[in-house]
Amino acid sequence: MSRRTGVQSLLSGRTAAEIRTDPFPHLVAADCLAPDDYAALCAHFPAVSRITWSGSGPSMRSNRRFAMPATALLAGADIAPCWKAFAARHSGPEFFSEVAAFFDGYWPDAMLRALGGTLAGHSMGPLDLSAPGAFKIHLDARIEINTPVLTTPSVVRGPHLDTPNRLYSCLFYLRHPDDDSFGGELLLYRWRASAERRVDCYALDEAEVEVAAVIPYRANQMVIFPQTIDSVHGVGLRHPTPHVRRYVFVTAELADPWLEA
16 A cells, blocks of 8 residues: 655654653654644634534533545545545555654554564555454544534543554644633553553443543643553543634554554
């Protein structure tokens, strides 16, 4: 699969010296895209009704997550060219290779064993949960939103590990310039000494982990990290707001789990 484009990569200009290792390897990068490119994505961000499939019902529930995968962005006749180019660039093998090289030396042994010792040289294609392709690595760059907080403060998702078949997680924030809400930070956790590290649950109890880093929800900022047993993260408490929390989630996955407790 080849999707090479002239769109700037979110990793453009970044070096391994910027990798933070506490509480697990990750990169926080500000001002990822040129101002004009970022402004174009914001100006043409799909309507909430387009992402949630309707303007009422589930989409009106407080602080809920909805997603629009790269396959839908690329196929949508109403999706702006800047978004198609961005989705193609970051759901293609070129960006995957950049991530693989960037975090060289930080990939878990269990992941490398599942990939025959290296992240290079594998077949790749778009992530499609309804019809998974016959390739090794499944790629996506999907728009995600958290709906407005309509009543009491709430957490859209607390401390957790991503799915055990995931290779990396990348969050690129597109906070609206009018968004004056409080909360919604990305929280990075570390396991408490007494906790049993496990991968078989959707959510972890707050007693099992402790907050190690707080990364603000900030416009044109990216956070990216390899999947490891220590990559516990979650979203901070969001206070009542009419604004949508907007971001792109870029990921690569295998068909089968590889992460070990």
